[in-house]
Amino acid sequence: MSKDNQILEEFTSKEYEHGWSVNFEADEAPIGLNEEIIKWISAKKEEPQWLLEWRLKAFKTWQNMTEPNWANVTYPKIDLQSLRYYSAPKQNNKPKSLDEVDPELLQIYERLGINLNEQKKLQGIAVDAVLDSVSVATTFKGTLSKLGIIFCSFSEAVKEHPELVKKYLGSVVPMTDNYYAALNSAVFSDGSFCYIPKGVRCPMELSTYFRINAANTGQFERTLIVAEDDSYVSYLEGCTAPQRDENQLHAAVVEIYASKNAEVKYSTVQNWFPGDKEGKGGIYNFVTKRGICAGDNSKISWTQVETGSAVTWKYPSCILKGDNSIGEFYSVAVTNNYQQADTGTKMIHIGKNTKSRIVSKGISAGKSQNSYRGQVQVMKRADNARNFSQCDSLLMGDKCGAHTFPYIDINNSTAKVEHEATTSKIGEDQLFYCNQRGISTEDAVALIVNGYAKEVLNQLPMEFAVEAQKLLALTLEGSVG
Amino acid sequence: MLSIKNLHASIEGTPILRGINLEVKAGEVHAIMGPNGSGKSTLASVLAGREEYEVTEGEVSFKGKDLLDLAPEDRAREGVFLAFQYPVEIPGVSSTNFLRTAVNQVREYRGLESLDAVKFLTMMKEKMKLVEIDQKLLSRSLNEGFSGGEKKRNEIFQMAMLEPTLSILDETDSGLDIDALRIVSNGVNQLKSKDNATIVVTHYQRLLDYIVPDFVHVLYKGKIVKSGTKDLALELEEKGYDWIKEAVDSEATV
């Protein structure tokens, strides 16, 4: 065995940093999934009748669907009847402001390095914190509402802005879209809602922070972002979960609606518990994210840094309906140990002169499998559509795998679609070169990997980029040398 | 400073170095010459700690320490610098970022405070002058798309930044144009002091006009078969290696 393989063999036992959990009293739905449970959730959330009906319809649809198996991932069948579909920390009364939020809950976020205290918060980021099934706190609401921006938990939006929710819910990801989206539509518990009115540039980053705490509870959140004409918003999403031996299911739906000239940037730094070194435990992350550039000249940009989860199944997509609209997808997906990721994007060109850009950087280490799956579809009417895709894979060791599945479907002869793909290995040469300059192997890997992922990391807002860099290094810690 | 005794090394079971002996003292410049494939780069790699090479016999001490016992990064931190014959490319990592990581890790090892951005950039500006390297080059990805000469110049720039005690320059002259050769040699000379030493591996006597060696050694089939002064280099330039090869090979068959 060459040295290269040998050092790669000594695989990391790097502990997942956010693996702790906290015991607190929770409001929980009974275990299992049926119409009664859905009614229970809806009642708990004091939802209007239309929403309950919507959920029940989704549930019916879902019952007739089967779990997809086309993704390049394998995992034991999830027993959806053994899960709990709602768990919320008990708060005596619904807090009206941050000061009323249970300090114990705030502490959970403190421990994760997220300060929900507005004064101390990183300047320029408003946070909606979602713990298990509910949103526990949203910061900077006042500042934002002066501009007419609505940024609140999904449940609150249902109560305060039902007309908006009703109009846009399911408009981008219909409940019939896929197995997990249908399931989410039936049982979603909370999430974030964001509305940017016409002509407003949101002055701060909006962010949702998802945390799974409860055991055996699925997390099904729902995010809806609506950007009216000429508006702009940059939205961040972060996630962690405790370390548990059994797998946990996370099946979220994110919908983005961009009107004329609107621009939405959506960034994710996903750090769900990936399972341990032997592949035990970890989050199943089955997420549907989609945005529609409904208006002319609109733009939606997805940036994701995926480091966690045992199994990831996720394809943030753009429907480019408006003329001249632009869709972007920047992704770094790291897998280590026994992680599996099947991720990519779909760019659907409908309008004229629409452009899309895909930059995917996969990094596989250990015994992990990393797949890029992307679809570029150009419809008949989409004259002069342009797509550029760059899919790179970086391998560390020879027990991992990288796979690329690009699907291209073109129905307009004026379309121009370019696809480039590379596969490389972190070379012994590169590591030795760094070592020879006094750089430890660990830092050399971090340096090389961050260099490789730079084009994507550059898309993230500053604070997040730094975090993401550290996270990449951490995920791969001990993977070489 | 450096003492190599009966060093044998092989790669994948093939012996390459077959008993090297070499003493290098502080303040000295040694030139190592020898035909292609004689083991010059191998010697440099073994000293720097490249792990593909297996040391089968012999010892190397550096500043009183057992060099072979140290990890490659610790050898570097102790002051061993290798200017690579073929510098590698690291996409997406700027020279500046790379060097800052390197310099600070070396400093940490030596018990020095790490340099903040301002101090680091000041130091960089100063050292840039030494080898007349362009700032633009340093903000690009390390060695990526650099011309052959630019890569070599960058190696010496890194040497200047890391302030090593023992520098091994493996064919740093090849690929340099005439002006660059002069500039880079000048840089190396300016970095020379009574406390450090330099080993230059080269095929051309021309370099030795600029970097004047105290000793010249000829490596052949993994051994130093002849040592002399600068005049030996001139003699080789004129006569080639055949006379040495013949002498060695005939001796071997006796």
Ligand SMILES: Nc1ncnc2c1ncn2[C@@H]1O[C@H](COP(=O)(O)OP(=O)(O)OP(=O)(O)O)[C@@H](O)[C@H]1O
């Ligand atoms: N993996 C390997 N397996 C077998 N032989 C090898 C291997 N790697 C290098 N060698 C051999 O070791 C010998 C010494 O190589 P080295 O690079 O040290 O030569 P050099 O003196 O630096 O030559 P040059 O002047 O061309 O740079 C060469 O014959 C080379 O082919």
Ligand SMILES: [Mg+2]
């Ligand atoms: Mg050589």
